[in-house]
Amino acid sequence: MxxxxxxxxxxxxxxxxxxxxxxxxxxxxxxxxxxxxxxxxxxxxxxxxxxxxxxxxxxxxxxxxxxxxxTRPRLRVGPQGIGVRNILGERVVEWDLDQGLSFPEGSAWARIELPDDEYVPVMAIQANDGDHAVHAVRTFRELEAKYTGSRAE
Structure with a gap:
């Protein structure tokens, strides 16, 4: 590694x-x-x-x-924040800006909620991945609770 x-x-x-x-x-x-x-x-x-x-x-x-x-989309989670790479470019969202991960009804992929009704699409967690996507969302929420001190859902 x-x-x-x-x-x-x-x-x-x-x-x-x-x-x-x-x-x-x-x-x-x-x-x-x-x-x-x-x-x-x-x-x-x-x-x-x-x-x-x-x-x-x-x-x-x-x-x-x-x-x-x-094939490029990727989501990484760590102490420094949330690294979201979609098709072009990567963005690291710091934990103080994170307002959760949502998967709106009917959407193809998840998104990181930000203040002021903004969000970052997370193409790495897609609805067509089924259980893999569910596991990814649960793991994200556990780590989110760890780094933000909030309750895991």
Whole structure:
């Protein structure tokens, strides 16, 4: 375990969404590479050059990289606060700003409640993860009670 990992008591990521994203990225690459290979083999009346084939494969790789961004969401909890990383960027919410973790009815993921009706979406805890999400919420609330001195729910 690295020093950076020891700073956090709990870390969670979505399971199903990450798997779906990896499968979708693989499919995008395979389909675009197959299209690139087949681009010059059929007589369509259009002349495709090798650069067109590379571009088709490159588009597939770029799309796959975009889809793989969905594997990044992570929630970490530790003495310094709550680290929330969604698709782009990470934000650390200090414990004095935390007003709880909620999972509104019908929402796809949880959120950290902040003062003045603001919130931070937590894409790492998703409804489609079922028991994994329930465990993550319970563990978060236990650690929240530990660090804020409030009663665990």
């Amino acid at each position: 690295t020093d950076r990992q020891r700073d956090w008591d709990f870390e969670v990521r979505s399971r199903k969404s990450a798997r779906y994203a990896m499968v979708a990225a693989g499919v995008l690459v395979v389909v675009h590479v197959a299209l690139a290979v087949l681009l010059r083999s059929s007589a369509t009346g259009v002349y495709f050059r090798p650069v067109d084939q590379f571009a088709m494969a490159g588009i597939g790789l770029l799309l796959a990289c975009g889809v793989l961004l969905l």
